[in-house]
Each structure stands twice: as C-alpha cells, then as structure tokens.
Amino acid sequence: VADTMSQSELLGFEAIPTSTTDTVNVPSGYKADVLVSWGDPLFANAPAFSQQNGADAQALQFGDNNDGMTFFPLASDRALLAVNNEYINDEYLFEHGGKNISADDARKSQAAHGVSLVELKKMDGRWHVNQEGRLNRRITAYTEMAMTGPAAGHSLLKTAADPSGKKILGTFNNCANGETPWGTYLTCEENFNGYFASAKNVTLGKTYQRYGISDSDWGYDWYKHDERFDVAKHPNEPHRFGWVVEIDPMDPNSTPKKRSALGRFKHENAALTVNDDGHVVVYMGDDERGEHLYKFVSEGKYDPSKGSANRDLLENGTLYVAKFTGSDDELNGQGEWLALTFGKNGLTPENGFPDEASVLIFAREAATQVGATTMDRPEWVAVHADKKHVFCTLTNNKYRGVKDNHPLNAANPRTENPYGHIIRWAPTQGDHTRDTFEWDIFVMAGHPEKQSGLMAGTDNINKDNMFNSPDGIGFDRAGRLWIQTDGNYSNEGDFAGMGNNQMLCADTQTGEIRRFLTGPTSCEITGLTFTPDSRTMFVGVQHPGAHFPAGGNAIPRSSVIMITKEDGGVIGS
Template sequence: MPQSAPRRRSLPLIEPVGGGRSRQTCRFRCGDACFHQAPNTSDNTYFGDVATAALSRRNVLRAGAVGAGATAAAGLGGMAPALAAPGNGRGRGNPRLKFEGIEPGTGDAVEVPNGYKQRVVVRWGDPVLPGAPEFDFTAQTAEAQAKQFGYNCDYVGFQSLDRDRGLLWVNHEYTNENLMFAGYTDGNDADPEQISIAMAAHGGSIVEIRREDEGRGRGRGRSTGGWRLSQGRRRFNRRITASTPMELTGPAAGDELLRTEADPDGTRVLGMLNNCAGGMTPWGTILTCEENFHQYFVGGEEAPEDAKPAMARYGIPTEGDTRSGNRRFDRVEERFDLSRHPNEANRFGYVVEIDPYDPDSTPKKRTMLGRFKHEGANHRTTRDGRIAVYLGDDERFDYIYKFVSKGRYRKGSRRGNSGLLDSGTLYVAKFRGDSPEKEIDGSGELPSDGAFDGWGEWIPLCSDSESFVEGFSVAEVLVHTRLAADKAGATKMDRPEDIEASPATGKIYCALTNNSAREPGQADEPNPRGPNRYGHILEITERHGDAAATRFRWDVPIVCGNPEDEGTYFAGYDKSKVTAISSPDNLTFDRQGNLWISTDGMAWGNDGLFAVPMEGKHKGHLKMFARVPNGAECCGPLITEDQKTVFIAPQHPGDGGSYDDPQSTWPDHNGFPRPSVVSIWHSRGKDIGS
C-alpha cells in the first residue's frame, strides 16, 4: 500500500520588517523607504474601480483566442487579442527538478542539496586590479578599495571565454558601514576617508575566473569543479565605482534637466549608485540597473520649488533636515547636495550598459530605458529581429515597463548593435482582471474561476522622437518617467523586481516582492493580497508570443507564503509537498524552463534559492535549493549556459549586527563577514537541478 506524502512540519515565523528583512538592511539599502509614505500618490485606478466593466469578458476573450477574435473587449481599446503560444521559446516537454530540496532554517553557512558542492569565488576586498593590496579589515583605504572587489554583491553576469574560463560581472549595490567600520554611527560623524571607501565599494567588478579540474563529468571533456579567481595576467579585470566617468546617451542626453555646473552639456556623469539587478545583451554587454539612488542626496529641502515634486516622486526628501542619518557623500563631493546642484539626482536611476571586453570603454547610461528605481533589464527578440527589454520599478505601488528598439539586432556585429538601446519606444503596463470585485478581497484566496488572471496592454510613453503623454516632452518622459507613467494610467504593483523570459516558452515572469502598505480594499487581481507581506510571481504571455506586441494575457501562478495558509497558491500543485517561500526577488531560468527564485526577506529562517517547474505535471512543485548565511540575502542567481554551475551572491551577511557585535563571520569565520559570490555544482558533473 503506497504511503501518503509526509505533512510538512509547522514553520516558526521570523518577521522583523518587510517579510524577513532587518531594519538595518532597510536603513542602508534604501534609506528606510518602506517606513515613509509610498511616493506614488497618483489617483490611478485600482482593479476594483474597473472590475465591473471586465465581468464576463473571460469567455468572450477565450472564444476570440480560438476563433481569431470576433468580439471587441471593453477596456482594451475595443480589441480582443488572440493569443497564440509564445514563439521565442523552445518547448522542453515536462521539466522536473530531481534534487532533494533542503528545509528552511538558519546557520552561518551556505547549504546545498546532497550531491552538490559549493565554493566562494570572490569576496569583498579581494584584489581585482594590478597593485591592489591584500584586504586588511582594520586598515582599509579608498585607494585600496578602488582596486579591490567591492561590497554587497547583487546581480551576477557571466560571459564565457573558453570552456573553463569566463568573465564574471557583479553589481556592488550598497555599503553597510555599520559592518565595515568600528564604531560607525552615521555619515555626519564618519571620517571622510570612510565615506570615500564606501563610494569606492559601490559600482561593480569584472573579474576573470577559472573552473578548476576536480574530475571529468559524464564524458564531456570539461572540468566539473567550482570556480576561482584567475591568477596571473587578467586583462579584462575592472572596477567601476561611484566616481567612474560615464556617458549619458539617448534622447534625454544634453537636456536642461541633466545639465549641471560641472557638466553644462548634460552628457557626462560620475559613477553609478545602488546597482541592483541587471541583464546581458545578445551582443555581449552588461546591463546594470541603478535602484535606490534617492538616499544618497541631501539638501532637497533647499532645492528649487519647481523641482521638488519630481524629487518627492522618486523618494528624495524635500522637507525637514535631509542631512541627519544620511551617508553624507556630499561631505566628500559637493555634487550630492541638491541645494547647490539640484539636477544631479536626475543623472541617476538608469540602466547602464558596460562592455566587459573593453576595460577602457566608457559605461553608458541609456536614458531611452527610462529613469526609475530599476530592477532587471532582460531581453527577448521580437519576431522581426528587434530587441525588447523588460524593466521593473522596485517601489511600493510602482510599475512594470518594456522598451522595444527601433533598430534590428545584427548578430555578430558589436558595433552595429552599440546604439540599439538609444532609439525605440518605452511602454508601461496596465493590467485588467476578469473576476468580480467582491471575489478579490485581499486574502489571496482564488476567485470562483480558479485563477488570478486577465488581460493587459503596454501603454506607449514615448519614442525617441515623440512623446505620447500630454504635457511631457520626450526628455521629460525619460527623466521623470514615474510622473509620465502616473499620467498614462499604469497599474500600481507590489514592488516589481526582476523580470525574466523563459527560454522554453517565451513567457515573461516578474517577481513582486511584497507590499505591506497595500490595504485589503486596494487589492486587485494582479496584486491579490492586502497587505501583501510575502509577495507573488506574475506571468505574462504576449500576443502571438511576439515581444513587440502591445497586448498580453497574464496570470499569477504563485502566491508566496506558508503553504499551510489558505491565501497561498503554487500553480495548483499539492501544497503539502511545497516549501515555504517569501519575498521573491531575483529570477533566472535553466534550459528546461524551470524558474529559479532568490529571496530577500524569508519569514521562516535564512534567505535562499528556490526552483520550480512552470510547465507540465510538476508545475508549481517548489523546492529550496540553497540557503545562505545568517543575515544574508540570496542575490544573483545565474545558471551558466552549459548548466553546470549556478552562481549566487550572499549579500549583507551578518545584517542586524555590527563591527563590534558580528552576527555572521561567513565566509572565512575569522571574526567579520564579507559579502561574496559562490559557485555551486554537482559533484558528478550533472546539470544543475538534475
């Protein structure tokens, strides 16, 4: 007689702030954004205001999808889009994850499933450039840090050089000075050298890495071990900091909104700030995203009155004492004082394109992709060969965007593709549900039709030559993108973070991390819980599978949380076999189309990396693959093209502690924590997940 599946044991709740994030993380990463009013105070309608018009549309639209759309649909411009299966994916049948999942828990180490190994690849302070000294925790200098691997790792990109060598790009999102320096309180009292060290620890690193031979895997003639920093000459290695010269490109470059005393042409800017997620282009460059840039500026209360509304919309303080508790970069570089240089903040909040193969190239801030708190910049190719880039704005009640290039991608032509991201059309998403308002009550329980789903449209904001938002020029749309999207009527979402396309189906997936500020009455079908403490995953299927489409179908396949709670959903899979998860953040896919999710704020122990099939009979069977050390967030993740390695980046280990009272000593266990990148591989050379 077959045994029934064991029932999961109850999980203890650990919920300090925002799911499982500590208050210290909130302070240093985003300037306590969630403890202030959400910047989006627009009167854009919630789903409940338009639900009645959408009733009964489900059957009409389904008929249209089968019969090529005989009936008009209210609320979609009178058009009922007929959706076919996505055309960009490669169907893989019935994917299944064969590793034995690990349990949520705690511990000051990286934990992986049986049969897997893990190794630190590079850690904060490791030498990157020639002349960099070995890291000395007690004697840091800005000069040394500018040549060493930076602080808190986030997005990880990888480009192969040959079978066992590659280039690793890593974002350095922000610094946690409380863990970096003894006796640190805030930027007002900090030694200016400490501020300069922090500025040098921002940005990103490119390092050459090598996979070590630990035996051959399954006759494929390649090493199966983990990765380490390459030794000897490493001509591609590079450090980018908060002071690296960069170029502003695209339609907004040179506009009055971007001009400063130091840069009267409005085309040159120093550095990038708070780079979180990112992406890789098909021509081999890195797209790295500036996120919570608002917290680095002071003096907003003394800025020109006509500039304050836009500053406030981006979370920049414009009232009271804006200097207390801040990092105080202005004490080292005056440009961070908005009372003197009010346009400086307009020069941050972009997607930055970097060429990893040319260490002397100038990074480019691509204004055509809009300015907001960027999360993710991942692409699909349209049916006619153009590039579509999907973008999230990580703020409570902010939006999801898409850019579609004007020009076509030219395979093998790096120079021919160099300007693709400077011309095209920028869109923002509007979602519409098809369930009665009374059935979306904020609990997360499914409506009577058995799914949170509906239709949506990409609303054009501007092209490189024309604004589609009344009262906004092209440059104003691209610099004040949030304000333009407000006016366009975009749908308020629950902190859109990373957005990725499945290589198997072409469907688009977005991590909605959480939103405790959403009231029950503000719940809508694409954001079905209020408050939304644990987040959810959104799936978008574009019309005819074409990335250039302006109509799409959407649904919510995963509503995160404890599977024992009624207000959770895992694509219909048996929840007694599913692992608890909260605060989904970064995403990636393997070749089979399994979705891999890293978390930022687990409510049941340490953060980790999870995986879940999104097609077939195992769809929704979510498992935990890796768990990161105490206080750390699981960033990355990235699965290499050969599927032999997954990289993760445990960020801010020891969060909640201090230099004098460390809560983690990972990875070296010599008294203090160091944010690092880790490679994980199967001990027998099998594909990740198998």
C-alpha cells in the same frame, strides 16, 4: 499528504529543509564554495582584505553587497564575471562603524559601489579569481560615463560640473542586471535617491518626492565630502541616476553608457529578449510599493551578421508601461502595454511633459498619467527561453489596500501582501512587440499551515517549500526557473517555518517548486548566472549578518558562491 505535483522531470534534486544556521546549504550531491568576497583583491598590486583598508585599496578590490551578475565565457578555462555591487553597510565597511564619515571614508564607500569585472580561470576543476586578468576592472560611483539616447544633453541633466548634460560621474545602488546578445552587460540603478541630501533644509518639488529624493540621505554622508550629492546646490544631479547602464566588459577602457531610452526609475533588472522579428525588447521592474512594470522596444532590429553595428540598439525605441485587468478572484486576466511617447496618451505640455526627455526622466509620473497599474514592488523579470512567457516577482507590499492609495487590483489581490507573488504573462501570439498580453499568477507565496484563502498561497505552496518575498529570478537553459528570496527571516509568526532566505527551483510546466539552497544568517540570496554548460552556477549571498563566510568572530562579507554537482552534472538536473 502526497504532493500531486512532485513528478517534475526537470527537477532532479532532493529538496532541502529550511535553515536558521550561519551556513549555505545545498542538496546532497552538490557543493557550494566561495568564489569571491567583498574586499578581495582584483589586481596583483591590490592589498589583501582588511576592514582598515581605505579608499585606494577598495578601488582595487571586489565591491560590497554583490547583487545581479553575468558570466561571460572567454575560453574553456577563462571567463569574465561581471557583478553588481549594490550598496554598503557602514557597520562593516568601517572599523568605526560609520560614525563621522571622513573624506576618505566617503570615497571608500563610493569605491565599494558600482560593478566589479572579475576575470576567472579554471584550475583543478574549479573557477578562481585571476588577479593577472587584463579585463579586471572596477566601475564605481565616480567612474566617468556617457548619457545617451533621447534625454542626453537635456537641460534637466546639466550641472555646474557638466554643462553638456552628457558626462556623468558614476553609477551606484546597482541592483540587478541584464546582458545583451552583442556581448555587453547591463547594470541597473535602483535606490539612487538614498545618496542625495543637504545641510540646508530644502523642500523639493513633486518630481523629487515621487522618487523619494529629499534633503536627507540614507546615512551615506557623501554630500558632506562630494558636493554634487548636495541636492540644494546641485538639484539636477539626481536626474543623472536611476538609469540602466550598458558596459562593454571586453574593453577595460570603454566608457559605460547610460541608456535614457529605458526610462528613469528605481530599476531592478533588465530582462532582454530578441523578438522573432529582430526588435530588442527589455522588461524592467520599478521596485517600490505601488510603482510599475515597464517594457522597452528598440527602434532598430538585431542582426547577428552586423556585429558591432548592433551596439546602439538600446539608444532609441519606445518605452511602455503595463496595465493589468481581470476579475478580482481569478488570478488571471488580460493586459495592455501603454506607450510613454511624448504627445500621446496625455503626455503633453499641458500635463507637465514639455518634451520626450521629460517623459523619460519622470517616467513614474508619465506612467501615472497614462493609467498604469500599481504593483506590489516589481523586482526581477525573467523571459523563458521559449520566449512564450515572461515572469516578474512582486516581492511584497505592506501597504497594499491599506495605505498609499493603492487599492487591491486583479494582479495584486492581497491586502498588505506579506509573502509576495510571481506573475506570468504571455505576449499575444508570442510577439513581444505587441501591446496586449494574457497573464496569470504562477505562484502566490503564503503559509498553508497558518493561513487560509489567498494568504495560504497557491496550490504549488506546501509546508515543505514555503518562502516569502521572491526577488531574484532567472531561467537556466533547460527552462528551470530559479527563485531567490529577500524576505522576513525571523522564522516566527506569519513566517514560522520559512527560515533564512533561500533559493528554490521551479518547473513552470508542472508548477512544482523545490527548495535548493538556504543562506546564512540575515542574508538575502540575490544574483545568479551559469557557465554555458550549466555545470557551475554562481549565486550571490548579500548582506550576511553574522560571520559568513569566514566563521569564528570574523565580520560578515557579502560573497559570490559557486555551486557544482559532485558528479559534474548540470545544476538542478
């Protein structure tokens, strides 16, 4: 059957089939090379990768599980790549597989988290890591940072080690990212709850439960060697994570700033756009079943002529959360942004919000208080270059409509949503500061061969472009929407014919979606950025599970790969 939508002028490559092999595959005429992998030395004095490396070595090497990233050009043959290092896999990080974590192991694990700032140089027509680069830097779970904005110094952020409530050590579970027009990098703290634990059985209150913080961690064991992760001893430490962190990548001595005005939740990415009137608007997902979609609007305005005076625009502004309405079977409707402002919309002391800082620190509860829509795990947000439309991946929600008290709603209309969807909205009159918008569903992933109705997916899904669990998304300069997946790669049952995780490319005008890349065994594809000429694309392969990239019997290593076109052309063209 002919695909009536296959006439996109934006998509110039031939779609590739699914794959279940331990390789990266790209369309004919393209190639994919590994740029950097977990454990690669970032400094001339750093040791070569070895699984036996300890904490000191890891602190001088590329971190683990690369995720969101941004390419900062420095010259035609020099650049800086800022890359998030989300988490670690015990079974690969340690030769002993993670049994009985020692003090050095815990420190190594902390050093494998955070952000890697990697200088690149172009030689022989391709980019390479430059170990001599002055800007190379590792930011880890113990790098000193400053808390800024309305919550800085609040009593809920004060600890025994930091009575100021403004000096925080580290960032971790850095999922996706953003960048600003004033040249800084934004890194987003996602599943921070998984690092707190206690040897004592303690029952924590509702404000901890809402974020999944308890007396047991996800196996990292940091609390055994670094007391601040013992939530019974230091109950305010978890309040110091779950933020967006702004980093000046051009000053290796700069102190990263946590921007409390953007709220505390399990941040996925930070999609920043400058509104026509100069207000800076940042869209942000909170990746958990039934959590919400947020927007920040700066108080000040961006003025390119003011240079570094723009640098604190993320310090103050208004945080909003989305409410979607519409009828259940139309896949479109209206929306409203509800302000999370102390004293408004029921965010009052009587309802448990004594001040502005508590609204930001407990943003999830504030969102519930104002009546935000529960979503199917909002992951990345991307703003089209024309600024008229914004897209967000809703990756999946196995409990939608069956558990967790999240009934179906117009924007999240599928029971157990196993495949995920991408929602799109248009701010009223193209003004991102307005509190209303119209929305529709750009694509509902599904299985047109095995399913019917909503489970089959929208019309732009066919047997040749099936995927599930959209996660990373981003636009290139020409307006192609790149879609990365973090889904079920069993290739069986409801997911038969979908293969390994992948990256697709969409023309958002015609709706057409084509598969561009397939990843190695068990990986997720996440993180994307381009050179300014769009002729090199950087893509992340996260948590591969077999032997990628070295092959043979090698342990797998998360890696950033670089995609180029053999004729030197624009990626996707």
